[in-house]
Amino acid sequence: MPVDTVLYNAKLYVEGRILEGGLAVDNGKIVRIAKEANLPSATRRVDLRRLLVLPGIIDAHVHLRDQxxxxxxxxxxxxxxxxxxxxxxxxxMPNNIPVTMSAASLRKRMQLAEPSILADVGFFSAFPENIEAIDEVVKEGAIAFKLYLTEQIGGLNIDDDKLLSQAFKKAGELDVPVAVHAEDRRMVEDAVEAERKQGKNDVKAYLRAHSPEVEAEAVGRILGVAYDSNAHIHFCHISSKKSIILIHNARNKGLRVSCEATPHHLLLSNEKLRKLGTLALTDPPFRNDNIRNELWDAVKEAKIDIVASDHAPHLMAHKVALSVWNMKPGVPGLETMLSLLLTKVNEGQLTLGEVVRLTAEKPAEIFQLRGRGFLKEGYIANLTVVDMHQQSRVDPSQFYSKAKYSPFEGWSLKGLPVRTFINGCQVMKEGEIVADYGTGRILRKESPT
Structure with a gap:
């Protein structure tokens, strides 16, 4: 019997090597990786014209909004x-309206998403108020929990270290990661109050209120709380050297801990932020060039585990404000992340292997996304096909996202995704969506076997 699809005349990134050949897909999975002559017959054959096939890219930090x-x-x-x-x-991420923080709210969100999604989607949940309800949320399929330390999102009192410890221990028992937005709430609130009393409401005031020290303080606190919990703690959008040192030292002591960086923290400095204004404000904000270079060092030394976009779209009216205290932080990033990283490969700052590790292999490992992260027989046929020579310019007006702005507007890119396959189905070709609603699947936490 012929398989569903054969992709041929391709270059394949297979566990650190570039192989010439193709792959066969059947029932949404990779069933053969081989030279073209050894591929099976297929209902559909796709000539990839010697383009490069990567394991399907995973973005572990996305705000899809909706509801x-x-x-x-x-x-x-x-x-x-x-x-x-x-x-x-x-x-x-769970900071929606309503907040995803219970089995019922998670179930509702999954039901709403399933008919519409083009990519595969897994869901974080905030912690419920009742620690015992964590089991129900995990049984419903939460991939991980998210803890915000800057404000109360979810039912758990973020100022109570004893409760946090109990939640971490429960997450550790269930082997579900806990992702943390690490900024100390009291330090931020005190700094904001001081800036406002002085009539300060510009970008510089925001940078002072959300300093690297605010992040490092929260990282240190959480590492202390998590020390004997056996939970896997994952720190989101890390943006300071001290935080990286704390995380690295904790890992060396045996803690299960990982961290991520975003393209905007790696590529943009606070000088750029001062020019762009509130449109480019994120939380945490961009840092100076010295810190940015230290983040790059951590990427190269594998002290930063993954790169994620922190895609955080907002209405333009919520981004452009006279006062930084009235705007919503965050920028879109889904449509620029991979191309920015591939551009850095072409410039020699990253290797292709590092990009695959940061955006496929390690996210799949940390969040236990079985059958993903590698091109392997038996794995899910989620494939990202890239043209390392194609060039473009960032034009937010052409985004599929509702957020038609970007701090990277006008940037020249070299190295673009040109085809995307989800569960063996081609959903994007040369920048155009070519599949119907509902091609993607809902991902649920798998029970241990």
Whole structure:
């Protein structure tokens, strides 16, 4: 019997090597990787014209919005942006309206997403108020929990270290990662109050209120709370050297801990932020060039485990404000992340292997996304096809995301995703969406076997 699809005349990134040949897909999985002569017959054959096939890119930090935040983004536009950017799997954050923080709210969100998504989507949950309810959330399929230390999102009291310890221990027992937005709430609130009393409401004031020290203080606190929990703690959008040192030292002591960086923290400095204004404000904000270079060092030394976009779309009206205290932090990133990284490969700052490790292999490992992260027989046929020579310029007006702005507007890129396959189905070709609603699948935490 012929298989569903054969992709041939390709270059394949297979566990650190570039192989010439193709792969066969059947029932949504890779069933053969071989030279073209050894591939089976197929109902559909696709000539990839010697383009490079990567394991499907995974973005582990995405805000798809929808529900009462659908004016900012919805499941269809968000996953359209993902596949346009070569991203096959996204993990959705819980700070929605309503907040995803219970089995019922998670179930509702999954039900709403399933008919619309083009990429595969897994869901974070905030912690419920009742520690015992964590089991129910995990049984419903939460991939991980998300803890925000800057404000109360979810039912758990973020100022109570004893409760946090109990939640971490429960997550450790269930082997579910806990992702942390690490900024000390009291330090931020005190700094904001001091800036406001002085009538300061510009970008410089925001940078002072959200300093690297605010992040490092929170990282140190969480590492202390998590010390004997056996939970896997994952720190989101790390942006300071001290935080990286704390995380690295904790890992050397045996703690299960990982961290991520974003393209905007790696590539943009606070000098750029001062020019762009509130449109480019994120939380944490961009740092100076010295810190940015230290982040790059950590990437090269594998002290930063993954790169994720922190795609955080907002209405333009919520981004452009006279006062920084009235705007919403965050920028879109699904449609630029991979191309920015591939550009750095072409410039010699990254290797292709590092990009695959940061955006496929390690996210799959940390968040236990079985059958993903590698091109292997038996794995899910989520594939990102890239043209390392194709060039473009960032034009936010052409984004599939509802957020038509970017701090990278006008940047020249070299190295683009040109086809995206989800579960063996081609959903993007040359920047155009070519599949129907619902091609993606809902990912659920798998029970241990």
């Amino acid at each position: 009462l935040r659908s004016p900012d983004e919805d499941f269809y536009t968000g996953t359209s942006a993902a596949v346009a950017g070569g991203i096959t799997t996204v993990l959705d």
